[in-house]
Amino acid sequence: MIxxxxxxxxxxxxxHIPARFFLTAPLFVLLAGLLLLWEGPSLLASxxxxxxxxxxxxxxxxxxxxxxxxxxxxxxxxxxxxxxPAVRWVGSLTHPLLGLGALFLAGGLGYGLPWSLAxxxxxxxxxxxxFLLPVTLALWHARGEPGxxxxxRAAALALLVTLLLGLVLSTFLLGLLPLGNFTGWVNAHVxxxxxxxxxxxxxxxxVQVIPLFFVTxxxxxxxxxxxxxxxxxxxxxxxxxxVRGWDLTATLALGTVGAGFVLFALLTLWLLVRRGRRxxxxxxxxxGTAMLSVVAxxxxxxxxxxxxLVGILLLVGVGLGLPAGMLFKILPFLAWFHxxxxxxxxxxxxxxxxxxxxxxxxxxxxxxxGLHLLALLLGMVALAVPAxxxxxxxxxxxxxxxxxxxxxxxxxxxxRASRAFMATPAP
Amino acid sequence: xxxxxxxxDLEPPEPLERILDALMELRSGECLAVSHRRLPYPLFDMxxxxxxxxxxxxxxxxxxxxxxxxxx
Numbered sequence: 001m002i003x004x005x006x007x008x009x010x011x012x013x014x015x016h017i018p019a020r021f022f023l024t025a026p027l028f029v030l031l032a033g034l035l036l037l038w039e040g041p042s043l044l045a046s047x048x049x050x051x052x053x054x055x056x057x058x059x060x061x062x063x064x065x066x067x068x069x070x071x072x073x074x075x076x077x078x079x080x081x082x083x084x085p086a087v088r089w090v091g092s093l094t095h096p097l098l099g100l101g102a103l104f105l106a107g108g109l110g111y112g113l114p115w116s117l118a119x120x121x122x123x124x125x126x127x128x129x130x131f132l133l134p135v136t137l138a139l140w141h142a143r144g145e146p147g148x149x150x151x152x153r154a155a156a157l158a159l160l161v162t163l164l165l166g167l168v169l170s171t172f173l174l175g176l177l178p179l180g181n182f183t184g185w186v187n188a189h190v191x192x193x194x195x196x197x198x199x200x201x202x203x204x205x206x207v208q209v210i211p212l213f214f215v216t217x218x219x220x221x222x223x224x225x226x227x228x229x230x231x232x233x234x235x236x237x238x239x240x241x242x243v244r245g246w247d248l249t250a251t252l253a254l255g256t257v258g259a260g261f262v263l264f265a266l267l268t269l270w271l272l273v274r275r276g277r278r279x280x281x282x283x284x285x286x287x288g289t290a291m292l293s294v295v296a297x298x299x300x301x302x303x304x305x306x307x308x309l310v311g312i313l314l315l316v317g318v319g320l321g322l323p324a325g326m327l328f329k330i331l332p333f334l335a336w337f338h339x340x341x342x343x344x345x346x347x348x349x350x351x352x353x354x355x356x357x358x359x360x361x362x363x364x365x366x367x368x369x370g371l372h373l374l375a376l377l378l379g380m381v382a383l384a385v386p387a388x389x390x391x392x393x394x395x396x397x398x399x400x401x402x403x404x405x406x407x408x409x410x411x412x413x414x415x416r417a418s419r420a421f422m423a424t425p426a427p
Numbered sequence: 428x429x430x431x432x433x434x435x436d437l438e439p440p441e442p443l444e445r446i447l448d449a450l451m452e453l454r455s456g457e458c459l460a461v462s463h464r465r466l467p468y469p470l471f472d473m474x475x476x477x478x479x480x481x482x483x484x485x486x487x488x489x490x491x492x493x494x495x496x497x498x499x
Contacts (some may be wrong), residue, residue, distance in 0.1 A: 213438055215464075276436045336440060340469075349477050352451070355444050 001310075013073055013084070015338045017091035018362075019411055021070025022331055024099055026404040028062025029320060031106075033397025041386030044379070047307045052054040054110025058314050059192060061124050062102030065092065067323045068201060069094055069131045071330060072152075076135065078210050080142035080149060080159045091369025095196035097127030105247030113176055121170035129162045132156060151204030157233050158196025158235070165189040188239035194314055195257055196235050198226050203264055210268060213329055214284060223267060225252035231260045237418045258298040282365035286325025289373060316396075321372050324403050331407055332359035342421055351421060359413050363407055371399035429493070433462040441471055449456065450479065461492040 009308060032055050036043055043051045055193035073091060077083040082088060101124030108117025135156055142149050165188055171177040172185075207219045218224070238253035240246075267289050271283065297313035336356040343353055432449050434442035443464060449459050466483060474481050475496060482493045 215436055215438055285468065340440075340473075342472060344476060347476065352448075356440055379492060 001417065007116060010289075012077055012337070013087040013091060015082075015334060015414065016333060017088065018070045018074040019331070020095055021066045021073075021403070022327055023071075023324075023407055023411065025066040026400045026407065028058045029400030029403065030049045030397055031062070033393050033395075033400055035110075036393030036396060037390050038393070043272055044308055044312075044382055044386075047311055050112060052110075052112045052308070054106040054312075056311070057109060057120075058102055059106045060198075061098055061105060061321055063306065064198060064319050064323065065098045065102065065128070067327070069098065069128075070206075071323075071326070072135060072201075074330070075133075075205070076138050076142070076152075076332065077086070077425045080139070080144040080152070082138040082142035082144075082217060084138045087134070090130055093130040094127045097123045097130065097209045101125075101127050108427075113155050117170060118174055121167060125163055125167055126161045128159060131158055132163075145208075145224070147224035147226075147228070148204050149198050151207070152226070154228050154232040155197055155201035155204060158200055158232070160194050161239075162189060162193040162197050163412065164209060166208055178206035179403075181243065184242040184245055187242040187250075191235055191239045191242065191254070191257075195261070196232070198319065199261055200231060202318070203228050203231075205326075206268060208286070209326070209329075210271055211412065214272060216274055217232075217266060219271065223264070227260060227264060231257055232259070255302070258301060262298045263281070263296050265294040266316060268390065281328075282369045283325040285346040285366075285369045290318040290322040290325070290377070293321070293376070303426075306383060309380060310374070312383075314391065316372075316376045316379055320396075320399075321369075321376070324345055324399075327403070327407060328360055328362075328365050331410045332356045335359050335410055335417075339417055340412065340419070342418065346421070348421065353421075354413065354417050356406065360408050361409055363410075364402060368399055368402040368406060371395055371402060375399050429460040429477070431460050431462075435462055435464045435489075439471045442467060443473075444472060451478075453496070458493055458495040461494065463490045463492060464488050466490055467492070469487075 027192050035051065035055050035058070035068060039051050043049065047056075070091075071083050071342055073087055100121050101122075103118045103120070105120030107113055108115075108120050138158060139149070139153050142152075142385065144256065160196075164183065168177065168179070169182075169185060169189055172179040172182065207224050210216055211218050234253050234257045238250055238257055241250035241253055255311065269288065272288060275284075293313045294317075297310045297317070300309050301311065333356055336353070336359060339353040375392055375396040378395055382388040382392050430453065432445060432447065433484075434445050437445065446459070446461055446467070449461075453459055465487065470492075471481065478497050479494055480497045481495075483490055484493075485491050
């Protein structure tokens with residue numbers, strides 16, 4: 001369980017650091033939506049199309065990368081009692097580097113611009129390295145539940161491998177390195193990025209936050225302790241087999257990894273059904289949709305459906321939705337937490353700080369979920385009915401816009417409450 | 428006279444919010460008796476700073492926390 005005994009303002013980064021990551025990330029959903037709106041159905045025809053690669057990197061580095069890094073800087077001290085060293089520096093460097101990296105990488109991949117690809121690869125790599133070095137140190141000294149520690153360490157390792165494979169692929173595309181079996185290397189990059197970094201991090205975070213947010217029983221001890229390390233071993237095997245061209249081994253290992261994630265998704269859905277709090281809040285709806293997307297993606301892969309369908313389910317269903325749902329809890333909680341500490345530090349117990357629930361416009365959060373779900377469904381159907389690709393792009397853009405509006409709203413309410421605190425004299 | 432508050436089924440930080448609200452409305456001579464599924468450590472720190480005293484009984488999953496102003 002989250003150890004709030006060790007939680008102190010000295011350990012947690014200032015509010016503006018995670019907030020900066022969280023407010024920037026949805027802008028990349030806007031860009032991804034605009035790209036799909038502009039380019040239309042041709043973008044969804046194959047996962048190898050330059051613009052599909054551009055859109056993928058806008059989502060995975062611009063949106064997911066920023067959100068996951070920003071959230072971890074804040075969560076490591078809380079969940080594992082492991083404050084990130086020099087967190088202000090890390091925040092100030094990683095944030096612009098990942099943002100610029102995503103833009104340049106998307107430009108380079110999407111429009112065939114070698115200079116943009118090179119700058120994008122270097123900036124993204126530097127951004128992730130600035131993040132990984134201190135985070136590795138923090139994880140080294142981490143306390144707390146061993147299962148979560150293992151999952152987060154495995155996810156950090158997966159990010160490093162994804163990054164190295166990305167650099168290998170970029171140098172090949174720039175003509176600086178010969179590479180046999182390009183498809184195998186790309187598949188290995190995708191496996192480490194999506195299943196390793198994103199997948200293992202989701203597992204590590206879920207075992208902590210699902211019981212906490214939704215008042216559910218804990219995940220079974222065996223799954224908590226060993227699912228992530230087991231998946232990591234299988235990911236190593238699957239990616240090695242992809243690079244070496246051992247097709248049968250790759251398929252078997254990947255199938256087992258997929259089955260492991262399906263098991264995790266079904267476990268999560270089972271816990272959510274047994275939750276103590278019966279209300280359907282937007283975070284719960286996003287978690288449920290993301291877990292169903294995992295199951296659907298695995299079935300689609302088993303049935304040899306187009307890889308773009310698996311991609312949409314994982315990137316949009318899980319990658320865009322789940323972090324949005326988490327943000328609906330994380331950002332208001334952080335705002336509330338910092339206000340609470342301000343009150344403690346000042347001893348102004350005569351002032352009432354706003355409840356966490358009042359910091360987020362929850363009806364708009366439900367609208368955001370609805371738009372997200374519509375974008376996911378339209379994106380999938382657009383593979384068969386190309387005329388729906390542009391509407392899918394428009395709805396995706398709108399879901400990003402509402403998400404951004406919601407987060408800005410939380411920050412403004414936090415500022416207002418902060419100012420009232422400082423302006424009112426003590427009685 | 429005890430004022431009862433059950434926050435066992437609430438997600439964080441609602442238990443803390445509800446308890447602080449209830450403390451604000453506590454009348455002189457009253458105690459607040461809270462039922463909670465876990466021990467709310469951040470609350471204890473706040474209570475000390477606010478000049479309140481508390482006493483806990485029970486076990487994991489079913490705690491009872493009695494809170495009263497330290498002057499009484």
